[in-house]
Amino acid sequence: MLRSFLAASALLAGQALAYDQALGFNGAALVETRPLDDIYKAALAEGGVVTMWLGGDERTDEDALKKEFEDRFPGMTLNLTTDLSKYHSVRFDEQLASGHVYVDSIAFQTVHDFPRLDAEGALLHYAPVGFDQLYPPMRDVRAAFYGILTVGWAGKWNMDKLPGIEAPIEWEDWLRPEFKDKLVLTYPNDDDAVLYAFDLIMQQYGKSWFDRLLAQNPRWVRGTRSPDTVIADPKASWAASFTSDGLFPTKNINVSHPTQGSFVTWFQLAAIPKDAPHPEAAKLLHNYMLTPEWQSTRGSWPVRRDVPPPQGYPAIFDMPGTNITYFREWMSDRPRLERLRTWFEDKLGSAQGLSPLIDDIQ
Numbered sequence: 001m002l003r004s005f006l007a008a009s010a011l012l013a014g015q016a017l018a019y020d021q022a023l024g025f026n027g028a029a030l031v032e033t034r035p036l037d038d039i040y041k042a043a044l045a046e047g048g049v050v051t052m053w054l055g056g057d058e059r060t061d062e063d064a065l066k067k068e069f070e071d072r073f074p075g076m077t078l079n080l081t082t083d084l085s086k087y088h089s090v091r092f093d094e095q096l097a098s099g100h101v102y103v104d105s106i107a108f109q110t111v112h113d114f115p116r117l118d119a120e121g122a123l124l125h126y127a128p129v130g131f132d133q134l135y136p137p138m139r140d141v142r143a144a145f146y147g148i149l150t151v152g153w154a155g156k157w158n159m160d161k162l163p164g165i166e167a168p169i170e171w172e173d174w175l176r177p178e179f180k181d182k183l184v185l186t187y188p189n190d191d192d193a194v195l196y197a198f199d200l201i202m203q204q205y206g207k208s209w210f211d212r213l214l215a216q217n218p219r220w221v222r223g224t225r226s227p228d229t230v231i232a233d234p235k236a237s238w239a240a241s242f243t244s245d246g247l248f249p250t251k252n253i254n255v256s257h258p259t260q261g262s263f264v265t266w267f268q269l270a271a272i273p274k275d276a277p278h279p280e281a282a283k284l285l286h287n288y289m290l291t292p293e294w295q296s297t298r299g300s301w302p303v304r305r306d307v308p309p310p311q312g313y314p315a316i317f318d319m320p321g322t323n324i325t326y327f328r329e330w331m332s333d334r335p336r337l338e339r340l341r342t343w344f345e346d347k348l349g350s351a352q353g354l355s356p357l358i359d360d361i362q
């Protein structure tokens with residue numbers, strides 16, 4: 001009896017307590033001062049592994065980060081799993097509920113989860129080097145979570161399939177006849193950041209915009225990388241989309257952003273679970289991802305104000321047509337979001353197809 005009681009207390013001591021932590025008055029952040037190489041040594045001594053759950057659409061998202069990290073820190077293994085944030089998020093709750101946390105770093109699009117997780121005592125308060133350079137809206141005051149990368153949707157079209165067209169910029173432009181049967185879009189009822197796009201557009205342009213969009217006969221897919229694959233495929237007839245990310249044109253894919261209409265940008269929040277089995281490795285990963293070097297090579301806006309914006313673009317807070325801080329507020333109103341999602345499901349049906357992680361649209 002005593003033995004099992006002791007064993008149970010030992011177990012409890014090592015796990016986050018799921019009740020409000022506010023009155024514990026122990027929220028002060030541990031502020032990192034060590035150089036990256038010292039953290040690296042500590043991470044190697046701890047076992048050299050970091051398990052990260054990253055929100056994303058395609059497994060290939062993870063390859064580049066894994067390679068960069070492992071090349072930069074020989075002997076370290078980045079055990080990275082990419083999946084839709086909404087699925088990662090509930091699986092992480094499941095870990096907390098079972099008292100068995102095995103992930104060291106989380107970076108999710110489900111930004112509304114982080115304040116709740118922190119209130120439950122699930123997150124380490126830890127400020128990586130450079131934390132003070134993060135744009136203030138992108139960092140929690142007690143460093144429980146912070147922006148690690150930014151994402152934004154762009155209009156995109158294949159110029160080989162739509163030669164010589166006038167660039168579609170504003171939301172009404174996608175309703176022009178040349179886009180009939182040519183649009184491929186992600187289900188808004190399958191991804192909150194796409195739902196957000198449709199909400200922004202339709203609050204401004206009305207329901208008739210959506211009716212006219214449907215008259216264009218778009219193809220609906222799961223995953224926000226899938227439209228890129230389909231429009232790039234020379235054999236597919238679909239040629240344009242506005243539900244995937246990217247800032248730079250390529251040889252035959254051009255890119256645009258509205259200035260009168262609103263478009264989606266957000267920052268993905270990251271945190272280290274308080275009971276992460278490899279805290280030093282998680283710290284190494286987060287410090288690395290926040291370096292100016294890493295931030296300046298993402299092909300998107302940095303989360304640090306001391307890192308210049310992507311070439312040809314203003315800083316994110318000066319970019320016309322978007323408000324990167326509004327996403328958190330929007331995501332937090334779950335009852336409203338649920339009603340929006342249901343409205344789209346009624347119009348489009350439930351999202352069809354396998355998870356974008358395992359479907360055959362790369």
Ligand SMILES: *[C@@H]1O[C@H](CO)[C@@H](O)[C@H](O)[C@H]1NC(C)=O
Pocket residue numbers: 049051079080081102103
């Ligand atoms: C790698 O991550 C997976 C899934 O998150 C986990 O089940 C596995 O135990 C991890 N492997 C190591 C070596 O930590």
Ligand SMILES: *[C@@H]1O[C@H](CO)[C@@H](O)[C@H](O)[C@H]1NC(C)=O
Pocket residue numbers: 159165167254255256257
């Ligand atoms: C590419 O798109 C931009 C708008 O983002 C437009 O100004 C430019 O003319 C387009 N280029 C071509 C070749 O269509």
Ligand SMILES: *[C@@H]1O[C@H](CO)[C@@H](O)[C@H](O)[C@H]1NC(C)=O
Pocket residue numbers: 323324325326327329
């Ligand atoms: C952007 O959104 C934030 C948070 O929702 C809001 O406080 C702010 O006023 C908005 N900024 C602009 C320029 O509209």
